[in-house]
Amino acid sequence: MPFKKLAVTAAVLLICVAAERTAHHFYGPHGELTRPKTDSSRSKGKLDAPLWITEYMDYQCQTCAQVYPLLESYLKERPGQIYLQVKFYPLAGHPHGETAAVYAECAARQRAFWPYHETVLARQAEWVFAEDASPFFRQYADEAAMDLTELDRCAADPATRAAVQAEASAARALGVRGTPSFFIDGKLAVGEKEFKETMKAYFDNKGAR
């Protein structure tokens, strides 16, 4: 085998790796998600629980709705051991995802996030194909005994939508591209299967210690 060809091959490989590393530095994920230091109205569990989970979700995502009861069961089965925080990452292809998140943010400001969150996910089939899903979100807010005048003011405020979009941008910078994406003790797990695998590994490992 000609030495020159091998040398050129090695040089091309080195250039490829260097180009990828350089591009990764500029366009790859930046920063890391750290354990929340302050409690939020979109969280469950004790802030100092041994395991913290941040879920990036989209209300129109089917898997997000499927995974919610699973999250609840983990929280119930392991009281005091998990701190869960929900963040928004509405997907571009889901027309109602962002509006649902805007209403959820408004619900959080009225300390009614969890009943609203649970209802929107549990009754996803009702609104997912609607042309305008807002009346459904208002109805769920009403059922959660929220102040509807305040809700309408909050949902119409461009600052609320901007806050949701800023949260999604921050997620994108961390490398989130789909939902549900979980940061489990800071480690990324995407989708239901990986979530289950990571949780199993965490608790198996903890049991072995």
Next chain:
Amino acid sequence: MKKFADPFFLARAALGALFVFSGFQKLMQPSENLLAVIHTYALLPNAAAVPFSKILPWAEYIAGVFLILGLWTRLSLAILWLSNTAFIAALSQALLRKLPLGACGCFGDAVTLSPKKMLVVDMLLWGVFFLLWKWGSRAKQPSLDAAFDPK
């Protein structure tokens, strides 16, 4: 200059560029995103899916660069053709099983194609691979292989 306008060279370079783009897009995001896409095809066990999600983007990127340059042309072509065939098989079985795929994830999140559209694209690419493989000697001009390998 004329040999750069050869359709075989142009097809080889375009194919290489497509896979460089595809691999690069995946490398610019955490491999966990690709792993989630692989899981939706319900084909590989986790022990195989994890290394596959890390290796595939590099294989596409490096083999794509080699194909453009015409370095180890036959080997690069074989690697990419094999992965193209594997995509077709994975997509077909997922469509037959009516798995909830969403976008195929073939180009990271830069281009989102429905699984059916991607299957059509992959089949067209398969045809291009076939032509390049069959007329390999023509597809090797111009290339670095031609400069190094004995005539």
